[in-house]
Amino acid sequence: MKNAYNIYDLRELARRRVPKGLFEYVDRGTEDEVGLGHNIEALRRIKLLPRVMKDVSKRSLEVEVFGQKLAMPVIVSPTGSAAMLWYEGEKCLHLAANQAGIPFTMSGGASVAMEQVVEQIGRRAWFQIYLLKDESLSHKIVERAKAAKIEVLFVTSDSAVPPNREFNQRNGFTQPFRVTPGNVVDVLSHPSWFAQVVLRYMVSGGLPRYQNVPGDLRDKITGKPARMEVTPALDWAMFDRLRKIWPGALVVKGLMTAEDAKLAADHGADGVVVSNHGARNLDSAPATIEMLPEVVDAVGHRLTVLWDGGVRRGSDVVKALALGAKAVLSGRAPLYGTGAGGQVGAAKALSILRNEIDLTLGFMGCTDISKVDRSMVRLPKDMGA
Ligand SMILES: Cc1cc2nc3c(=O)[nH]c(=O)nc-3n(C[C@H](O)[C@H](O)[C@H](O)COP(=O)(O)O)c2cc1C
DSSP: OTTOOSHHHHHHHHHHHSOHHHHHHHHOOSTTOHHHHHHHHHHHHOEEOOOOSOOOSSOBOOEEETTEEESSSEEEOOOSOHHHHSTTHHHHHHHHHHHTTOOEEEOTTOSSOHHHHHHHHGGGEEEEEOOBSSHHHHHHHHHHHHHTTOOEEEEEOSOSSOOOOHHHHHHOOSSSOOOOHHHHHHHHTOHHHIIIIIIHHHHTTSSOBOOSSOGGGOOBTTSOOTTOOBOTTOOHHHHHHHHHHOOSEEEEEEEOSHHHHHHHHHTTOSEEEEOOGGGTSOTTOOOHHHHHHHHHHHHTTTSEEEEESOOOSHHHHHHHHHTTOSEEEESHHHHHHHHHHHHHHHHHHHHHHHHHHHHHHHHTTOSBGGGOOGGGEEOOGGGTO
């Protein structure tokens, strides 16, 4: 771990440690995987302007989002696989986020109970929900989040239909997990992962289960979740019903256009996340960073605009803030850290990002991250320069 200098190093450590099928589930995109490259390439094409002869001896990375102070403008994204990357990997992630002074967003498919996360990290525990075919079940989960005193709820809007991830079909790392000769060899050729994760679960009560659903639905996360299917019927009327029962900050995660963002504002959302689900759903979607400015222009004055998709360097975070995001969600970067080394690895991923954001700010002659703006970037012509 001490030789991991950047997020790519952590990715490589995770790749070596966990079975290939599991690593691919985390790392890869969908269909032809062009979207994955788009997210990252578009970020790389944006340039940040260096400024000189400014005193940058003191730099602040703090921002405020939904009334909470974040030690840096990063939020751990909801992702549903940490528990298989490391024993109690979700706990590793939320403790690392808390230590870094930033929020952790539990996935709706988390295998750690929301009450327990709130007990451990307080207001920094945020929650994400997929609305289910059984709307009353979704409402029960939301009521539970309210009772647990969760303050920020993300509704994921970009997953109305299941993703077409062919590599997962091939390698059997699907839900339910499919035992094939290939993945038996894959798992058995990672004996230390098998012992540290699978055997440890086995001796301490079994594989992780969904914990934020009513008792009879707490299936194993490797199985096919009973009655937990995401609804393809999510629309603004369903969102309105949710708005009525959720008093806290309500955020629509996964929209990409000014039109949808305006609708989110009209329907009472407090925030949006410009996101394409880490290029895991619609492969032909544009890069998220390309869409951020138009969403900010449309609704930045009405609600909090967050963004994610492709953060591998601190400079990516700075670019998104310069284009108007209030903060940035990061999914794979902390997951790579968790896969590489549990809580220590997750903390390392966040400290790498923090250090890179801080240095980027210094090179830009800026002392306060909340002051970065569009005058500090050069956009390529096809991105509205
Ligand atoms: C392995 C994995 C699992 C994910 N699970 C969820 C999820 O349960 N809910 C959700 O809203 N988004 C989920 N996402 C999407 C992330 O929240 C986030 O939008 C995306 O990872 C951001 O891109 P990045 O990984 O390049 O940072 C998942 C992403 C990954 C990589």
